[in-house]
Amino acid sequence: MQTSPPAFFKQGPKPLTRLLIFSLLSIGLIVGDAQYSMLGRIREQVSVLLYPLQWAATAPFATLRNTADFLSRQTELMAENRQLNDAQLAARAQAMRLKALEAENASLRELSVRRDTVGQSSQLTEILYNGRDPFTSRLIVDRGEQQGVRSGQIAIDASGVVGQVVRVQPLTAEIRLISDRNQMVPVVVERNQLRTVVYGMGAHQPLEVRNMAPNVDIQLGDVLVTSGIDGIYPVGLPVAKVVKVERGSSFARVVCAPVAAVDRHRFLLLLDHRSDMPPYPEAASQPAGAGKHKKGN
Structure with a gap:
């Protein structure tokens, strides 16, 4: 009885032999x-x-x-x-x-x-807001009756007159600007000391000098300063500058621009009341000789 496999089932060298061959080959490759x-x-x-x-x-x-x-x-x-x-x-x-x-x-x-x-005592005030009426030129400031503010005080900035205090509350005050229609300022022409009055024409409008003769001595560029004859405004504060002169047959129309920046600044100065002015006379004195003429009749 045959115990070995057929020739076509033979698979080459034995496993141990192949192990040795491949081991030697591996070692040789590693060393090389x-x-x-x-x-x-x-x-x-x-x-x-x-x-x-x-x-x-x-x-x-x-x-x-x-x-x-x-x-x-x-x-x-x-x-x-x-x-x-x-x-x-x-x-x-x-x-x-x-x-x-x-x-x-x-x-x-x-x-x-x-x-x-x-040269006059004053106090610093801050602008809080504009007036409620859009047809007037007014400001509300943070000083009032408790801080000694009184109606009629003048408000100025670094350049000139801004307006006048017209209403006082305990903690605030209302300033009417010189551009307001109801505001007027007695002034003189700085060049020749001609007395006149500057009137406001409304918010964001120029100022005006009214009822002047056609040949009045006012020129472009003239500076108008406060005259002080009203007993309210101190003398010599800049108010306006002449920017236009129209000479008609009856009157001359003089248009001015405010010197002060009435719609810019945040702080103003409130000038105290003048105390050096004598009181205004209560009644005009009678003309000389009026009493004798009445007595003779």
């Missing part, structure tokens, strides 16, 4: 590659052939990782951009406040200089 770099080029070629497979295997994970990094960077950039925008807006607002404070300080310095030159 370590000493002489025999397999370097082969590895390079194999790596080139295997790179597409490696890229295909790692591409989804790399894409997910890059997408996550991109989204996180976008979120961080948006947050940083928002912070920078907020900081820029805050810096602009602070710059505008600083600019407003510089203008306010300049205005206060000018008012301080004006207070020294007027």
